[in-house]
Amino acid sequence: MTDYVGLYQHANERLEQLGSEAPGPMSGFARLHKKTVENGALDTKTKELMALAIGIAVHCEGCIAYHTHDAIEAGATREELIETISVAIMMGGGPASVYAAHAMDAIEQFLAISE
Template sequence: MVSVKNSDVDVKLGEIEALLEKLGKEHPKEISAFSRFLRETLDNKALTTREKELIALALGISAGCEWCIYLHTRKALEAGAKPEELMEAGLVAVLMAGGPALMHLIPLTKAIEAFRKEHEKE
């Protein structure tokens, strides 16, 4: 797993982890079921995990979910996506969702840059 420190990306990813930990304690059956569904859905089948993460990224952008953008940027890169593919997925989201989605290319750009820097350190 790629980690990014001291950035918007790190804050958002930390918030996701904290939420899932809290909900896992308070609502273990629901979170367990959601986690199983997530794993099964994103597993390689007719579409690769990489392709599914690019789709999830585009949907996160069109929904305006910064947490989704950061998470699925990381997951897409881990699944082998290239920064150019991430941006193309973002532009497809803009095509479908318009100007508000265009503004969500800002967190996408931050995430790509943060993860790129982290990869360069490895």
């Protein structure tokens, strides 16, 4: 089983280092991310749930870690996270169902430290 809390922390450290060594692209991506998930017609929680579904559908464990963490931080409930996984499976089929199992691990891990 993947340690999604550890993966999240490690990725943050490496991305910070990458930001120092490649500030142009990384600062551009950071601005894109910040502006995209700001509350607008859709709230931050909804956008993070959408990003989680896409992360599952495209088979990205790092995305699962980040967007599970950020969705919970934005107030997503377990029920909302499970429905998000269902949408990802609908859109990604069998391969996404395998990554949905990974997302279940991430949900359990991040919910345990947020309570």
